[in-house]
Amino acid sequence: MTGRDLGAALAVAEEAARWAQRHITSRRPGPGDPEEKAGPGDWVTSVDREVEEHIRAALLAAFPGDVVIGEEAGRSEGAGPDGGEQAAGAGPDGGEQAAGAGPDGGEQAAGAGPDGADGAAAGLAQAGDGGLTWYIDPIDGTTNFVHGLPGVSVSIAAVDAGGVAVGVVHDVYRDEAFTAIRGRGARVDGVAVAAGGEGDRVGLRGGLLLTEWSGLLPWPGMYGLITDLQERFTATRVLGSCALSLASVGAGRATGAVLGGHYNPWDVLAGALIAAEAGCVVFDPDGVAGDVPMGGLGVARPDVADEIRRAWQQARARAADAAADDGATADDGATAGVPGGRVGTGEAEAAP
Structure with a gap:
């Protein structure tokens, strides 16, 4: 068109x-x-x-x-x-x-x-x-x-x-x-609007990461990523809307967003475009920048995108190792090592 x-x-x-x-x-x-x-x-x-x-x-x-x-x-x-x-x-x-x-x-x-x-x-x-x-x-x-x-x-x-x-x-x-x-x-x-809001803050310290549950469950590496970023003095929030999470990063109200669970195209396409057009980096779980990855999606300010990507990759790797040690499947890696095992019940579907 x-x-x-x-x-x-x-x-x-x-x-x-x-x-x-x-x-x-x-x-x-x-x-x-x-x-x-x-x-x-x-x-x-x-x-x-x-x-x-x-x-x-x-x-x-x-x-x-x-x-x-x-x-x-x-x-x-x-x-x-x-x-x-x-x-x-x-x-x-x-x-x-x-x-x-x-x-x-x-x-x-x-x-x-x-x-x-x-x-x-x-x-x-x-x-x-x-x-x-x-x-x-x-x-x-x-x-x-x-x-x-x-x-x-x-x-x-x-x-x-x-x-x-x-x-x-x-x-x-x-x-x-x-x-x-x-x-x-x-x-x-x-x-x-353009990426680099938040008072033109540089780095992760004092920043804000947005994420979403995979339905009722955490996604593989979710807890590890939150803990890692917390140690870098970056807070985490769950808004309950994938679209708002992504768009908020584009508007400069959050440092980045990571969606590591299941979601559908209608959940993320608009928000990811808004973030990308604001100058954010869009990437997948392997750290590959692209259009709109549908097997895990991250968006972040350019100055912190690599750091968030690495933290996500490391958290996923630790979750996979923990799942293997516990004899769990790859999909159970989100809660492997968490007291009580799985959190919540039901299939991991996109947040409604």
């Missing part, structure tokens, strides 16, 4: 996110809410579905040739051969689902890795004829929403043949919009 087209795409996404913010703040979970999806603590509410339905309709009305993939209802396309909406298969709840369901019954895009997550941004589903594929998380932080806590966002990203092109993360309760267009920088409420 041309630069002008991407500007129009961002404008539509921003307006849809603003509507979602107003709708979410005017609502509470209704009768029968919340419902469990993949397992205990993996919530969906009627408000999630209402918001996704509205955003999907707004995007397809503006761009009928595009593809929309949402967390709750899967994939739908623009006008089909009969002029009506063209969907791709029914999901487990009767909603639409893209071809190829992931292990939790959720949408799995082309190029998915063995855990159901995409191998890289380049493997994401793409619309034909130069169109965009949109990824929607109607409420990123549903658990926070259910309990009446902040840390709730709306995340909308657009992908084209060149990767992630447009990103919007709207902080619902602060009514704050983080946005980016590939190659044009990042903004918060229309004001340009």
